[in-house]
Amino acid sequence: MTRQSLFLGIDCGTQGTKAIVLDAASGKVLGLGAAAHSLISGANGRREQHPQEWLDALTESTHRALQQAGVDGQDILGIGVSGQQHGLVLLDDQGQVLRPAKLWCDTETSAENARLLQHLGGESGALERLGVAIAPGYTVSKLLWTLEQHPEVFARIAHLLLPHDYLNYWLTGRACAEYGDASGTGYFNVRTRQWDLPLLRHIDPSGCLEAALPTLIEANQALGTVLPAIAERLGINPGAIVSSGGGDNMMGAIGTGNIAPGVITMSLGSSGTVYAFADQPNVSAQAAVATFCSSSGGWLPLICTMNLTNATGVIRELFELDLVAFNTLVAQAPIGAEGVSMLPFLNGERVPALPHATGSLHGLTMTNLTRANLCRAVVEGTTFGLRQGLDLLRQTGLQSHSIRLIGGGSKSPVWRQMVADIMDTEVICTEQSEAAALGAAIQAAWCQSGESLQALCARCVSLDPASRTQPVAARVKAYQQAYERYQQHVATL
Missing domain, CATH: 3.30.420.40 (ATPase, nucleotide binding domain)
Incomplete structure (x- = not known):
């Protein structure tokens, strides 16, 4: 087996994290690992998770996938991360998580969503301005909710991330976002592919949210390499690149x-x-x-x-x-x-x-x-x-x-x-039912090798x-x- 071909695909979902090891040269999935997450639920529609659980599950599922594949983690050339969409992860200036992440299935912010939708001119106004009609699951209403329910947390926000952005931040130390997952925030214009800064200023005129936004990068761009301490924890090559990653639906599209x-x-x-x-x-x-x-x-x-x-x-x-x-x-x-x-x-x-x-x-x-x-x-x-x-x-x-x-x-x-x-x-x-994890691994190969996405999908999606x-x-x-x-x-x- 050539060193040039091994990639890790991670899919962090609501119920758990899956990891796969892909040999991009042969197009074969060599190993699969999984670890579960728990959910914080409330009668008022609260659905939250501790991001620390994602880190533990990512580590565990990676070890299991490498073990099943029977490969040396030092031969991994790149990692791609797929994540559940719309979730809100807030970090302080030390990179520490400020509170549990509100998830896509959280409906506690329905009232805040209705007020933001009214501000945008209803569904037709939102479609005209953003290209999407914001729904209670989207990230934007979670921001307004945090401002009103937890002002002391809101005041300390230094980074505003989605679940897959947070995992990439943990892997590389860089706060970046990718256009596909960013589209589900409700403060992003899908036509112009830019953040809607006036909408964030409507929530918080001080401009702190704007300053906390991650840098947008293209889908075929790498954030950088894995931090040495994290590479050691995962048992993989510290020279492995981390691709832009994306939302689970976007990665599922590549994986099919x-x-x-x-x-x-x-x-x-x-x-x-x-x-x-x-x-x-x-x-x-x-x-x-x-x-x-x-x-x-x-x-x-x-x-x-x-x-x-x-x-x-x-x-x-x-x-x-x-x-x-x-x-x-x-x-x-x-x-x-x-x-x-x-x-x-x-x-x-x-x-x-x-x-x-x-x-x-x-x-x-x-x-x-x-x-x-x-x-x-x-x-x-x-x-x-x-x-x-x-x-x-x-x-x-x-x-x-x-x-x-x-x-x-x-x-x-x-x-x-x-x-x-x-x-x-x-x-x-498709032969591989873990389409999002496969898509993330294929995207990592695309970022690392420069080979066309069409050629990679033709070889790796059966x-x-x-x-x-x-x-x-x-x-x-x-x-x-x-x-x-x-x-x-x-x-x-």
């Missing part, structure tokens, strides 16, 4: 080869995402479409649904079913679940835009109330939300010849067929031919009827 128009990535995780590459910032008039920058030099229009495997999991637990038994029941029920419709909005919903909605069942009769129909109805209901999102993306002019499916739900052949039929598009899974699923015309038609029924139920809300 979604770097040119025509491919759509769909993630069936606890929440659902659908995104595609665009070479122009065609901002949709629909607030649900977030036209983020990509981490490959373009844009990444994206929709997110709040209810997916978290909703199917609730039904599984209710009936005490394992995955195999659940999928068997889904397959037993006919398309449309004999008239049973579920609106699975257990977490509120973004697509359709119903933040305060709750879940509901429709069309129940004495004969169709069966376990099989309820199991199918929850999978159909969550997938219809993704279909609505895909339709919004297609309205912006995006073409989709193929859907690349990732996330836990993609492992189910029943669900894959359902996605192909409901979207009327071919579906295929599709699983056994998972290729084509839509069946008769089913496409039957699902279209069930989808229209779902839309009618949604309209009543």
Whole structure:
């Protein structure tokens, strides 16, 4: 094995951190490691984490990945970091974390978000000014919340970072940001690719937030090399470069080869995402479409649904079913679940835009109330939300010849067929399910080697031919009827 080929990809998510070792010369993933995080939750929608847990998990998952790969950490040439988007990490002038990080799923700042949205002129005003409509999960409302709830913390802010920016800061000592992840802050203009300084001055006229902003760098730029003490702790080469990294969706796009128009990535995780590459910032008039920058030099229009495997999991637990038994029941029920419709909005919903909605069942009769129909109805209901999102993306002019499916739900052949039929598009899974960690490793190779991203993705992203699923015309038609029924139920809300 040549020394020139080993890269580490890190993905710091909500539930844990994953690390992979990639041999970029052969395109093979040699090792995978993981470590869990805990969550600080409050009844008021608080969802926070201690960044120290990310550092511990990054260290542990790296050691495990290197051990599984059976390689010498001194041969690692570069590291790329993918991070959960929108989280707020505040540091003082010594680089110390000031308070736990508020996460993307935190809704404690909903009131602050509503006031900022009003200041911007509502959703249409935000779309016109920023290219995105800010939502409670975005970073900007967390800043206003910190100012009002913790003024003593706010006064000490020296660095204003996203989760992946913070991990890069820990690795290199440099505070930088990359355009893709920066797009999800709510104080960044996705068209001009610049910070919106007047919006930060609206929150704090003193200018302290402006001074705390990280430097923006391009996706193919390295921040520098790993600090010697951190390299020793991780057991890797201190000469390894650290790439710009990015948000988990941006890195997932690279890790599924979604770097040119025509491919759509769909993630069936606890929440659902659908995104595609665009070479122009065609901002949709629909607030649900977030036209983020990509981490490959373009844009990444994206929709997110709040209810997916978290909703199917609730039904599984209710009936005490394992995955195999659940999928068997889904397959037993006919398309449309004999008239049973579920609106699975257990977490509120973004697509359709119903933040305060709750879940509901429709069309129940004495004969169709069966376990099989309820199991199918929850999978159909969550997938219809993704279909609505895909339709919004297609309205912006995006073409989709193929859907690349990732996330836990993609492992189910029943669900894959359902996605192909409901979207009327071919579906295929990538061989490496940890798409964000893979994308981060590929990006590190891009930064270090100067080889084109296209060539690296062609070699390192493999599709699983056994998972290729084509839509069946008769089913496409039957699902279209069930989808229209779902839309009618949604309209009543």
